[in-house]
Amino acid sequence: MKSTIRFGPAFATLFISMKAGDSIIVESGAMASMSANVDIKTRFNGGFFNAILRKVFGGESLFINSFHSNSDAEVVLTQTTPGEISEIELQGTTLCLQPGAFIACDPTVRLQLAWAGFASWFGGEGLFRLKLSGHGRIWLGGYGAIFEKEIQSEYSVDTGHLIAYEPTLSLSVGLSGGIFSSFFGGEGFVTRVRGRGKCLMQTRSMDGLAAWTNQHI
Amino acid sequence: MKVELLCQPASSVAEIYLDRGETLTAEVGAMIGMSTKINVETSTRSQGGQGGILKGIKRMFSGENFFLNHFTSNADAQRLILGPKIIGDIIVRELQGESLIIQGSSWLASTGGIELDTSWQGWGSAAFSGEKVFWVKCSGTGTAIINSFGGIYEIDVDGEYVVDTGHIVAFDDTLQFSVGKASSTWLSSLMSGEGIVCRFKGMGKVYCQTHNLSDFGKSLGPKLKPRSA
Numbered sequence: 001m002k003s004t005i006r007f008g009p010a011f012a013t014l015f016i017s018m019k020a021g022d023s024i025i026v027e028s029g030a031m032a033s034m035s036a037n038v039d040i041k042t043r044f045n046g047g048f049f050n051a052i053l054r055k056v057f058g059g060e061s062l063f064i065n066s067f068h069s070n071s072d073a074e075v076v077l078t079q080t081t082p083g084e085i086s087e088i089e090l091q092g093t094t095l096c097l098q099p100g101a102f103i104a105c106d107p108t109v110r111l112q113l114a115w116a117g118f119a120s121w122f123g124g125e126g127l128f129r130l131k132l133s134g135h136g137r138i139w140l141g142g143y144g145a146i147f148e149k150e151i152q153s154e155y156s157v158d159t160g161h162l163i164a165y166e167p168t169l170s171l172s173v174g175l176s177g178g179i180f181s182s183f184f185g186g187e188g189f190v191t192r193v194r195g196r197g198k199c200l201m202q203t204r205s206m207d208g209l210a211a212w213t214n215q216h217i
Numbered sequence: 218m219k220v221e222l223l224c225q226p227a228s229s230v231a232e233i234y235l236d237r238g239e240t241l242t243a244e245v246g247a248m249i250g251m252s253t254k255i256n257v258e259t260s261t262r263s264q265g266g267q268g269g270i271l272k273g274i275k276r277m278f279s280g281e282n283f284f285l286n287h288f289t290s291n292a293d294a295q296r297l298i299l300g301p302k303i304i305g306d307i308i309v310r311e312l313q314g315e316s317l318i319i320q321g322s323s324w325l326a327s328t329g330g331i332e333l334d335t336s337w338q339g340w341g342s343a344a345f346s347g348e349k350v351f352w353v354k355c356s357g358t359g360t361a362i363i364n365s366f367g368g369i370y371e372i373d374v375d376g377e378y379v380v381d382t383g384h385i386v387a388f389d390d391t392l393q394f395s396v397g398k399a400s401s402t403w404l405s406s407l408m409s410g411e412g413i414v415c416r417f418k419g420m421g422k423v424y425c426q427t428h429n430l431s432d433f434g435k436s437l438g439p440k441l442k443p444r445s446a
Contacts, residue, residue: 006427007368010227011305013427029432031399032384033425036377036416040400076425078384080432082227082304082367210440217444 001106003137005085009145012085014077014103023068025111026077026104031065035073041066066107077104079141083202086146087139094133094167097140101163106136116171131167140164142202143209150198156190160205166197218328220309220360223298229307230300231325231362235290242333243286243326243362247299254292259284285333299326301364303430308369308386309362316356316390322430323363323386330359354390363387367428378417383429389421 001022004015013032016024031040042063067075079085080100088095090109105111109132116129132138140146142163149155151169165171174192193199218241219234230249233241245259261284288297301307310317312331327333334354355361363369365386372378374392379399388394399414417423 006370007226011367011427013368013370031381032427032429033372033378033380033423036379038379042400076370076427078367078427078429080429080436082428082433206436206440210437213437214442217442 003087003139005087009084011082012079012141014085014139016075016077016104018067018069018073018075020069020071023066023107024075024104025107025109026065026067026075027102028063028065030077030079030103031067032076032078034067034075035069037069037071038073038075039068039070041068064111077139079103081141081143081204081206083141083143083204084146085139085141086200087137089137090132091135092133094131095138095164096167097130097132097164098162099128099130101140101142102130102132103139103141105132105138108134108136109138110134140200142200142204143206144202144204146200146202148198148200151193152196153194155193155199157193157199157201158205159189159191160207161201161203162191162193163200163202165193165199168197169193169195169199218360220362222307222309226306226368227304228300229305229364230298231307231309233297233299233326233362235288235295235297236293237290240287240289240329241297241326242329242331243288243299244301244324245284245286247301247325248286248288249298249300251288251297252292252295254290255295255297256289256291258287258289260287261285299362301325303364303366305365305367305426305428306369307362307364308424309360310387311360312355313358314356316354317361317387318390318394319353319355319361319363319387320385321352323365323426324353324355324361325364326362327355328359328361331355331357331361356390361387363424365424365426366430366433367426369424369426372423372425373421374417374423375420376418378423379414380417380423380425381414381429383431384425384427385415386424386426388417388423391419391421392423393418 001019001024002017005012006015007013042065044063085103112131113128114131116127140163172192173189175189218239221232223230223232235241235255307325363386369386395416396413397416
C-alpha cells in the first residue's frame with residue numbers, strides 16, 4: 001500500500017493506492033472518493049462501550065471504518081479543515097491524539113481509548129484521548145500547518161493547538177499568566193505539557209476562527 | 218479570449234483577456250478588477266440564450282444567484298479578474314460541443330458560446346445526497362471556469378468510481394450518475410459516516426475537490442454564537 005500526500009500544505013489530501021488484499025483503517029467521514037471495488041466495513045471505535053464514551057465525552061466518532069480491496073484500487077482521504085497532513089511511522093512506539101486529528105492508519109496499528117482526565121476536559125480537549133501504538137503508519141491532520149516541538153521539561157500550548165503528543169508527556173490545564181493577563185490578554189487557559197518527549201501542534205485553531213467570526217455576527 | 222490562472226492553489230483567481238466583442242458570463246460578485254473598456258450588464262438570462270425569469274429562479278435553487286453578470290469588451294486586450302468567495306483552486310475546461318455538469322456553487326464563469334442551464338438530477342439525488350437539487354449544465358463551445366474548496370483532482374472514469382457527495386465539482390454528462398450507499402449494506406453505510414455517495418458509471422471525467430465545504434461549515438457552526446438581532 002502506497003501513500004502520497006498531495007495539495008499540501010494548505011489542502012493536504014491523502015491518496016492511497018491499494019493492492020489486492022490491502023486494508024486501511026479510516027476515520028468516519030474522511031473518504032472523499034474511491035475506486036468502486038473498495039469495500040467498507042464499519043465497527044465501533046474501540047469496542048461498543050468505549051465508542052459510546054468517546055462519542056459522548058470525547059467528541060470523537062462513534063464508528064471507525066476499515067477499507068479493504070481485493071484488487072488494485074485508489075482511496076482519497078481528507079480532513080474537515082484546510083491544512084497539512086503528517087505521516088508518522090510507529091515502531092513499537094505510542095502516540096496520543098487529540099479529538100479530530102486522526103485520519104487513518106495501517107491495520108497493524110492498535111487503536112485504544114485512554115482516559116485523559118478532567119483537566120483535559122476543562123481545557124476543551126475532551127475526556128478521552130486516542131492512543132495509537134504498535135507498528136505501522138498513521139496519518140493525522142491539522143488546521144493550518146503542523147509543527148513538532150521537543151519538550152525537555154515543561155511547555156505551555158494554547159488550548160486547541162495541540163494535536164498529538166507522546167505518552168511520556170502529561171497534560172494539565174493552567175492559566176497562561178496571572179488572572180488579569182490570562183483573561184484580558186486573550187490567552188485564557190493554556191495546556192501545560194510536562195515531561196520529556198515530542199508534541200505536534202497545528203498553526204491555526206477552529207476555536208480561534210470561531211472567536212474571530214463571532215465578533216462579526 | 219485567453220484565461221490565465223493566478224495565485225494557485227489556495228487563493229486562485231482567473232484573469233481573462235477579452236478582445237473587442239467578446240463576452241463572458243460570470244457569477245454575481247465574482248469580479249475583483251477589470252479594465253475600463255469592459256461593459257457590465259446584469260440580467261436573468263445567459264447571453265443570447267433562452268429563458269429569463271424562469272431560468273433565474275431555477276438558478277437560485279442550484280445555489281447560484283438569480284442574476285448573472287455579462288462582461289462585454291468594447292476594445293482589444295481588455296483584462297478582467299474573477300475570484301470566488303471561498304479559498305481554493307480554479308480550473309478551466311474547454312468545451313467543444315459536449316456538456317459538463319457543475320455543482321451549483323462551483324460555477325464561476327463561462328464564455329458567450331456556452332449555454333447555461335440548471336439540470337435536474339433526479340429525485341434520488343435530491344432527497345439523499347444532501348447537495349443542491351439543481352446543478353449547472355454548461356453546453357456548447359467555449360470555456361467554463363470552475364472553482365472549488367481546496368484543490369481539484371481529475372479522475373478519468375472508465376467503468377465505475379465512487380465520490381462522496383460533498384466532493385463533486387463537475388462531471389461530463391456522458392457519465393451515468395447514481396446516488397447510493399457507500400458500503401454493501403445501508404446500516405453500515407449510515408454508520409460509516411460516509412452515508413450517501415455518488416457512483417459514476419461509464420466513460421468521462423469527474424472533477425473532485427479535496428475538501429468539503431459543508432463539512433467545514435458543520436465543524437465551525439456549533440462554535441458560533443446566535444446572530445444578534
